[in-house]
Amino acid sequence: MGFVVKLIDATLFLFFLVIALAAPLLDAQTCLPLTYFPDFLIDLKKWYSNEYDDYLIIEKPHFFIGLVWIELLFQWPLVLLNLYAILAGKPWYQTTCLIYGASLSTSMAAVLSEMMGSKKASDKLMSLYFPFMGVGVLAILRGLLPHSTRTFSSNGKRPLIARKKRA
Numbered sequence: 782m783g784f785v786v787k788l789i790d791a792t793l794f795l796f797f798l799v800i801a802l803a804a805p806l807l808d809a810q811t812c813l814p815l816t817y818f819p820d821f822l823i824d825l826k827k828w829y830s831n832e833y834d835d836y837l838i839i840e841k842p843h844f845f846i847g848l849v850w851i852e853l854l855f856q857w858p859l860v861l862l863n864l865y866a867i868l869a870g871k872p873w874y875q876t877t878c879l880i881y882g883a884s885l886s887t888s889m890a891a892v893l894s895e896m897m898g899s900k901k902a903s904d905k906l907m908s909l910y911f912p913f914m915g916v917g918v919l920a921i922l923r924g925l926l927p928h929s930t931r932t933f934s935s936n937g938k939r940p941l942i943a944r945k946k947r948a
Contacts, residue, residue: 782927789923793878794867796916797860804857811838811849833906837892844895848888856884872928879924886917 810818810826830838837845859881866874893910896902902910 786923786926789919789926790867793916793920793923794864797864797867800857800860801864804852804860808849809853811841812846812853833909834903835906835909836901837895842895844891848891851884851888856881856888859884875924875926875928878920882917882920882922882924884917886914886921889914889917 806818806822807826807829810823815823826838829835859877862877863874863881865871866877889910893907893914896907896910
């Protein structure tokens with residue numbers, strides 16, 4: 782069980798690291814003025830939306846703008862907390878991971894149902910959004926699994942079960 786928890790933590794850590802950078806630099810362009818961003822980031826976002834024909838980013842429907850705001854104001858701070866919790870081996874990581882997973886899964890359910898219902902999304906675009914639902918489910922699963930006392934760091938504390946009892 783310990784190996785599975787560490788594998789899930791490593792997978793989530795990589796995902797959280799990418800989101801920690803992508804959310805404020807790329808996703809925020811959807812709802813904030815473009816004058817806040819350097820030209821190369823604007824060009825990267827335009828390339829992505831044209832390459833994958835991401836109609837949600839191009840058309841900017843109101844529900845999608847709302848979900849981006851939720852990502853920036855609620856989910857992104859949870860990502861930062863989860864990164865810290867993984868590195869420091871904090872016991873509240875399960876709780877923040879569960880909250881993040883539930884929020885991400887809810888957002889992705891709305892986005893994916895819109896994409897499937899509208900029939901505007903290509904298979905290429907759907908293949909980019911579906912993994913986010915998987916990560917949301919993985920984060921929920923991690924929130925329900927027992928706390929691993931040692932993840933990436935060693936804080937020198939042994940678990941209570943491993944301590945010897947005195948007679």
